[in-house]
Amino acid sequence: MSTGTTKLDVVVSDVVPVNELVTRFHFRRRDGDLLPTFSGGAHVVVEMRDGDRTRLNPYSLMGSPLDTREYTISVRRDDVGRGGSLFMHRSVKPGLEMVISYPVNLFSLDLRAKKHLMLAGGIGITPFMAQTAQLAGEGGNFELHYTCRTASLGTYADVLRERYDRRIRLYHDDREERIDLDRLLSTQPLGTHLYVCGPAGMINWVRDRAASLGWPSEAVHFEHFAAPQPGLPFDVTLAVTGKTIRVDEQQSLLEAIEAAGVDPPYLCRGGVCGQCETNVISYDGKFIHNDHWLSEEDHRSGCKIMPCVSRFEGRSLVLER
Amino acid sequence: MGITFRKETFRDDFTFKNSPEHIRRFPFPFHEDSYMYAVNIEPHVVGPKGSVLENLIDVDEHYVAEMQDRALVLAEDPLRCQSLPHMTLAGWDLLELLMEQQALGYPEHFTLTRDGDRWRWINRPLGIDDTFTFGDTSTLPYGPMEYITRQSQGDFCILDQRDGNLWMDAGMVTTQADWSLDFDIGMNFFEWHAPVPLAHEKGIFTRALKFLTNIQQGKPARRLNWTMTINPRLDTSPENYHKWGPDRTTVTPENVGDKVHLRVELQSFWRLPRSNGIVFPIRCYLIKMDELVTQPKWARRLHRVIRDLPDELANYKGLTRYRPTLVEWLSKLDDGSATSPGFGPD
Numbered sequence: 001m002s003t004g005t006t007k008l009d010v011v012v013s014d015v016v017p018v019n020e021l022v023t024r025f026h027f028r029r030r031d032g033d034l035l036p037t038f039s040g041g042a043h044v045v046v047e048m049r050d051g052d053r054t055r056l057n058p059y060s061l062m063g064s065p066l067d068t069r070e071y072t073i074s075v076r077r078d079d080v081g082r083g084g085s086l087f088m089h090r091s092v093k094p095g096l097e098m099v100i101s102y103p104v105n106l107f108s109l110d111l112r113a114k115k116h117l118m119l120a121g122g123i124g125i126t127p128f129m130a131q132t133a134q135l136a137g138e139g140g141n142f143e144l145h146y147t148c149r150t151a152s153l154g155t156y157a158d159v160l161r162e163r164y165d166r167r168i169r170l171y172h173d174d175r176e177e178r179i180d181l182d183r184l185l186s187t188q189p190l191g192t193h194l195y196v197c198g199p200a201g202m203i204n205w206v207r208d209r210a211a212s213l214g215w216p217s218e219a220v221h222f223e224h225f226a227a228p229q230p231g232l233p234f235d236v237t238l239a240v241t242g243k244t245i246r247v248d249e250q251q252s253l254l255e256a257i258e259a260a261g262v263d264p265p266y267l268c269r270g271g272v273c274g275q276c277e278t279n280v281i282s283y284d285g286k287f288i289h290n291d292h293w294l295s296e297e298d299h300r301s302g303c304k305i306m307p308c309v310s311r312f313e314g315r316s317l318v319l320e321r
Numbered sequence: 322m323g324i325t326f327r328k329e330t331f332r333d334d335f336t337f338k339n340s341p342e343h344i345r346r347f348p349f350p351f352h353e354d355s356y357m358y359a360v361n362i363e364p365h366v367v368g369p370k371g372s373v374l375e376n377l378i379d380v381d382e383h384y385v386a387e388m389q390d391r392a393l394v395l396a397e398d399p400l401r402c403q404s405l406p407h408m409t410l411a412g413w414d415l416l417e418l419l420m421e422q423q424a425l426g427y428p429e430h431f432t433l434t435r436d437g438d439r440w441r442w443i444n445r446p447l448g449i450d451d452t453f454t455f456g457d458t459s460t461l462p463y464g465p466m467e468y469i470t471r472q473s474q475g476d477f478c479i480l481d482q483r484d485g486n487l488w489m490d491a492g493m494v495t496t497q498a499d500w501s502l503d504f505d506i507g508m509n510f511f512e513w514h515a516p517v518p519l520a521h522e523k524g525i526f527t528r529a530l531k532f533l534t535n536i537q538q539g540k541p542a543r544r545l546n547w548t549m550t551i552n553p554r555l556d557t558s559p560e561n562y563h564k565w566g567p568d569r570t571t572v573t574p575e576n577v578g579d580k581v582h583l584r585v586e587l588q589s590f591w592r593l594p595r596s597n598g599i600v601f602p603i604r605c606y607l608i609k610m611d612e613l614v615t616q617p618k619w620a621r622r623l624h625r626v627i628r629d630l631p632d633e634l635a636n637y638k639g640l641t642r643y644r645p646t647l648v649e650w651l652s653k654l655d656d657g658s659a660t661s662p663g664f665g666p667d
Contacts, residue, residue: 036538038538042597102540103538108482110407112405218483
């Protein structure tokens with residue numbers, strides 16, 4: 001069976017510049033109905049028709065789950081990225097008809113928590129916009145620490161302060177403000193769950209400190225904002241469909257497989273959900289595993305690859321697909 | 322045209338019966354002449370008219386009687402319905418799902434009207450007409466999960482998803498085949514499947530969990546499972562083993578057709594939108610051997626399946642004691658001819 005996500009036909013109802021790097025996009029359903037209910041931390045995959053190329057990027061839903069008349073996402077422009085965010089910034093205007101996936105949540109709140117402690121870095125704020133709205137509606141106990149480079153790049157910091165006042169703490173890199181992480185993590189009440197979303201370095205820092213301070217891993221939740229990394233082009237043979245394809249420098253293996261007309265399953269396109277896992281039939285070369293799904297043993301075995309984020313360098317690669 | 326609801330019992334005098342149309346729509350679970358475990362999961366999409374898949378949540382002629390039986394079970398043992406505190410939101414998700422699906426499939430029996438978060442629910446077969454505030458538990462006579470599952474056929478397990486696993490943290494379980502919510506509540510997927518033989522070694526549960534944790538909103542899935550029950554009892558729980566366990570010793574060549582029932586569970590799996598939980602409705606269908614063998618294909622095939630079932634499975638399903646009697650009785654209806662492919666009767 002196909003495990004691809006169910007699609008929604010939407011129209012861009014508004015495009016709002018937020019600051020010099022971030023733009024917010026609003027989507028409504030083309031048929032005027034309500035959009036599906038979702039939960040804080042969910043993302044949608046946005047399909048971008050960029051000439052003869054289809055780009056598929058995941059973005060967190062940042063509106064309140066209590067209001068599904070529209071979905072909102074915020075996109076940070078990446079001038080040296082693979083082009084998805086530039087396409088969103090340059091080509092997506094109000095009135096454009098687009099296709100997005102149903103919401104998928106891989107960064108769910110643990111509703112058992114007595115308190116939710118949230119740490120956001122940069123554009124990693126977006127899933128917390130929805131999570132805080134959800135928790136505020138239910139009278140939940142949360143506290144959000146948000147680090148950004150400068151006050152002007154503190155996306156939605158003003159909105160959050162306005163809504164939640166002292167439950168929000170801001171840190172600006174240019175003022176050399178830094179979260180006193182050890183103190184924060186060692187003074188939480190029992191039953192607190194920790195959520196972190198931001199750059200990989202921040203996630204690793206927070207997870208390491210939490211582990212060394214004795215936090216159980218089940219109480220530490222994180223979401224990587226990892227886009228597929230570019231790399232050297234390589235060729236792949238797809239055994240089931242008998243196709244041989246080339247993966248470009250700026251393209252992910254998953255995108256190349258899709259461009260060849262094969263419809264593989266996916267959910268996160270960021271190496272965490274496991275949905276696109278593919279068996280390797282044979283190879284001569286080396287894998288560049290960028291995923292967080294496979295075990296180290298799987299990585300060493302050479303038997304599996306996550307085509308959404310991982311690459312290959314070498315003479316030949318045959319996948320079961 | 323509405324459903325004619327039967328007046329019948331699943332205990333004491335056991336007046337449960339399937340009408341002829343219901344015999345033909347029975348979800349016979351064997352597509353070939355033998356049975357082994359498989360992760361036989363498929364998309365839960367609407368199936369042929371007149372089948373149990375005509376609607377994604379099936380309501381049938383046993384609805385009212387089943388709901389009366391559920392109320393009796395709960396009156397004796399309230400622990401058949403439990404919800405850990407963090408699962409209330411998932412209960413609201415389930416209430417919405419079941420009200421929507423029942424109203425969509427059976428508008429002559431159920432009506433849901435919404436005005437923002439003011440909802441009105443009319444359940445004509447049970448004589449209910451309630452207005453409540455969605456999300457406000459104080460506006461319903463029970464918690465949201467209990468309220469709606471007292472009005473929906475089948476058992477319901479609500480699973481919380483965290484740490485890459487599923488946790489049985491809420492449920493309404495009164496029509497089960499020898500397992501207990503009170504025992505399993507709080508357990509994860511591997512813990513509550515621990516008693517199942519053979520399947521762990523085959524890696525079935527690891528694969529099934531991977532599939533289930535990836536179930537997406539708007540794309541439910543389903544599978545069939547089966548066992549056998551002596552007398553048409555819906556409640557064959559460990560708590561009541563002393564009532565139904567001894568029934569197994571009462572099967573004789575004379576009463577096989579009336580006493581032995583094939584029990585089929587249509588299990589479906591749905592992602593819940595607000596809580597990100599998974600609900601796992603387990604809908605139980607019963608059919609006595611006399612009814613089942615009115616379809617010659619099913620009679621022939623069931624004979625071969627039961628005869629050739631591995632002993633571990635027969636034991637696990639509790640068939641061992643009466644299997645020879647049943648096989649002998651079914652063998653007389655098996656002329657040895659080939660059965661046609663697929664589940665349906667000829």
